[in-house]
Amino acid sequence: MHARWLIPIGVGAAQAAHVAHATQYMTVEQAQRAAFPQATTFEMTRADLHASALDAPAGWSPRIWQARNGNQLLGWFFADAVIGKSEAIDYALALDANGSVIALEVLQYRESHGSEVRLAPWRKQFVGKTIRDPVALNQDIKNISGATLSCRHLTEGVQRLLKLHAHALLTAPA
């Protein structure tokens, strides 16, 4: 176990930095291949169900595909986005032909805390003070420890897609 704080002890509080953190995890195509490795085609489709019937926020427009192997329907693939107070999450939901969840993957995560300040000035206050190895701070932010993120919006988004599927897709002619 190795641990070294990169802030001077007893030299006073460091200025906090508000940073926008964003991570791309998977592309839509990667998530489609991972969920339906045996699919030969992904055919974009539409669902005729009004957003208001699903308590969806304005502008809600998930993209929907049918995953097929030749003529056989393997399932459905949805790409959707949810926006929380301080974050936006693009995610993908894959359902098999019976509507059971095969995969739920986050495609991209972006967050902001209002006043976005670039990280660079925050880093500067450490230069020449305590950082023996400035390389450590020059990395892009990868790891953040802190207040637990709520996945409430994402959970609601998935519930909405499951309802959309049950009401508008499951009974539609394949």
Next chain:
Amino acid sequence: MSIVRRARPLLGTLIEIRVEGMQRNLASSAIDIAFAEIAQIHRLMSFHEPGSDLSRLHRARTGAWVSVDARTREVLAYALRVARESNGCFDPTVAAEQVASGYLPQPHSPFVPDSNASWRDIELNDDGVRLCKPLWIDLGGIAKGYAVDRAVEILLETGAPQTCVNAGGDLRIAGPRAECVHVRDASGAIAAAVELGDAAIASSTSVPAHATAAHRDGENKQPIEGGVTASVIAANCMTADALTKVVLARGAASARTLAAFGAQARVHDLRSGRDTFGVAA
């Protein structure tokens, strides 16, 4: 060789897994297995899912042995050890107060918890658990860390050279390279950074008095208040996760408990902007 990063919503938060230095498809299948394990831990240790080990315990007659999964038993045993080492400050039986305040949902249980019950009333044997008084157990303060540890172990077993598993801010880094971890304060801003190698860090933030308290002092069952963030660094994430609650509640008085687990802490107070380091002995 590449960097593969994936994220899924599990355990009520976003879990991110990163694997470096492994062939992409091998890394992807290893990550799938790690996510499946985390999902299984969630099912076993959920407070509200009717099929979880905890729900079965809460439905059972007081005093009756209930057989549970080895993983649930392991987490319970560790929770009891942290409770003992912290003189009951960490106590997984504060669930009754958390239900009363609305932080946790009402469980399916035939009994009302005894207000005098504590962690001392949980008994373990080789494959089971029994509650010697009517009580409810919540492993929310420790199971997330355990899930991170299990995921890291699975990834290492499958040959991942460098990996990080981050469960909504409770994370563990494994591999030869030390990495930089940024720590948020109670406002969400990044207030500190730490370099970690083969170690875990977990952070907990106390909420203002008017909000629904997420953390309670097990000894007096009172909510822990204020805009304070406690971060604990330990060899594994289960230890770090559990000890953040002790540090939040006890501050400098938690030094002995931290030392018993070889852990160290940093406490940041948003109101004063003050940092307290090395709460560990």
